[in-house]
Amino acid sequence: xxxxxxxxxxxxPRGLRWLYLxxxxxxxxxxxxxxxxxxxxxxxxxxxQAVRLIPPSxxxxxxxxxxxxxxxxxxWRPKVALTPTxxxxxxxxxxxxxxxxxxxxxxxxIEWLPFALIRGIKLMRQNQYDVIVSxxxxxxxxxxxxxLKKSSGRSWVADYGDPWAFNSVIIPAWRRPVDLRLExxxxxxxxxxxxxxxxxxxxxxxxxxxxxxxxxxxxxxxFDPVEYASTPSTESKRFRxxxxxxxxxxxxxPGAFFEALRRLSDLDLEVLIAGDVNDRHxxxxxxASLRQVRFVGHIPHKDxxxxxxxASLLILFGNNSxxxxxxxxxxYIAARKPILVIRHDDGDLAARLLxxxxxxxxxxxxxxxxxxxxxxxYFQWKEGGLDGQFDLTESREFAWxxxxxxxxxxxxxxxLRKHDESH
Numbered sequence: 001x002x003x004x005x006x007x008x009x010x011x012x013p014r015g016l017r018w019l020y021l022x023x024x025x026x027x028x029x030x031x032x033x034x035x036x037x038x039x040x041x042x043x044x045x046x047x048x049q050a051v052r053l054i055p056p057s058x059x060x061x062x063x064x065x066x067x068x069x070x071x072x073x074x075x076w077r078p079k080v081a082l083t084p085t086x087x088x089x090x091x092x093x094x095x096x097x098x099x100x101x102x103x104x105x106x107x108x109x110i111e112w113l114p115f116a117l118i119r120g121i122k123l124m125r126q127n128q129y130d131v132i133v134s135x136x137x138x139x140x141x142x143x144x145x146x147x148l149k150k151s152s153g154r155s156w157v158a159d160y161g162d163p164w165a166f167n168s169v170i171i172p173a174w175r176r177p178v179d180l181r182l183e184x185x186x187x188x189x190x191x192x193x194x195x196x197x198x199x200x201x202x203x204x205x206x207x208x209x210x211x212x213x214x215x216x217x218x219x220x221x222x223f224d225p226v227e228y229a230s231t232p233s234t235e236s237k238r239f240r241x242x243x244x245x246x247x248x249x250x251x252x253x254p255g256a257f258f259e260a261l262r263r264l265s266d267l268d269l270e271v272l273i274a275g276d277v278n279d280r281h282x283x284x285x286x287x288a289s290l291r292q293v294r295f296v297g298h299i300p301h302k303d304x305x306x307x308x309x310x311a312s313l314l315i316l317f318g319n320n321s322x323x324x325x326x327x328x329x330x331x332y333i334a335a336r337k338p339i340l341v342i343r344h345d346d347g348d349l350a351a352r353l354l355x356x357x358x359x360x361x362x363x364x365x366x367x368x369x370x371x372x373x374x375x376x377x378y379f380q381w382k383e384g385g386l387d388g389q390f391d392l393t394e395s396r397e398f399a400w401x402x403x404x405x406x407x408x409x410x411x412x413x414x415x416l417r418k419h420d421e422s423h
Contacts, residue, residue: 239377
């Protein structure tokens with residue numbers, strides 16, 4: 001059984017990860033039941049097209065997401081799509097959502113817990129599952145997986161698309177000791193843990209000494225080569241910068257990038273930004289007279305792929321987390337276009353990965369330095385020499401079918417470990 005809050009037609013980075021991994025597992029012969037929410041069509045990342053990608057053999061069980069979710073997405077209407085900061089809700093709505101984002105442990109999805117458990121326990125009684133898998137973020141899914149494991153005795157594997165208590169985006173600093181204690185208590189019962197990079201693995205082994213290295217596997221996010229190859233791209237005659245994603249205040253914010261663009265008004269370039277973007281960023285761009293910037297809003301995943309493939313240069317905003325590697329990195333690699341990482345610090349994992357594979361450039365989050373790099377890239381592009389500086393060949397190591405084979409081994413190992421321990 002897979003416990004995943006974010007699953008089609010609700011699409012986010014974690015939802016996409018398990019959409020494709022579920023397809024890979026189905027191809028490996030696994031039968032998959034998915035416990036998830038019943039999403040509202042007004043949810044910002046609602047993508048009805050994604051349903052066609054769910055493997056036919058998967059059985060989806062959708063449950064009530066909770067009263068706050070119901071009120072926010074079925075009754076309140078934000079000015080624009082909801083962002084992680086909830087900045088686009090006014091008055092009482094904004095205060096309520098901000099409070100829940102800060103105070104709800106482990107996250108706002110905690111209101112889903114009782115409804116998920118009721119259905120999950122019923123499913124556990126009706127079916128002989130070999131493994132329970134939980135996918136976070138949101139980390140409430142791990143709490144669901146943990147409690148189902150405790151009630152049933154089945155093997156449980158926690159898949160971390162994002163780190164939990166180390167996550168500077170989601171966990172306020174004042175709350176971190178509480179989250180560390182809760183996470184540690186739960187992980188003592190985990191039969192397997194999946195993380196997306198080696199730095200995260202070492203961080204978890206250091207933070208939780210009771211974890212054994214052989215129970216912690218690394219499976220990064222990836223891409224579907226067939227989907228990328230079959231998606232047509234419309235090339236622009238202008239120097240096109242593309243960013244597909246969201247912004248996070250303070251750690252993945254576009255301020256320095258926008259300021260750099262002001263210094264490039266003499267260049268014939270265009271900037272396309274796809275994703276949930278709040279009014280603050282749009283107003284900033286307007287006030288800065290950034291006429292070359294166009295916000296296209298949230299678009300279906302297939303359209304995002306086409307947009308990525310149309311870029312002259314893909315823009316990636318780095319994180320300040322030492323343990324987090326954005327899933328967007330691997331989609332950008334699949335688009336086979338040069339990538340510019342605006343790094344938060346010298347330890348940026350995305351910048352390091354792309355440098356090792358000669359996939360792009362990196363620059364400090366400084367208007368002067370960003371403007372200088374973009375100006376040089378512009379003239380290299382104009383002379384037809386930008387792509388030639390990089391290795392833009394297809395990279396099959398991050399294909400979902402390949403990653404699915406690693407997951408198959410990880411799940412079987414967790415099941416066998418639990419079986420051996422019980423005998």
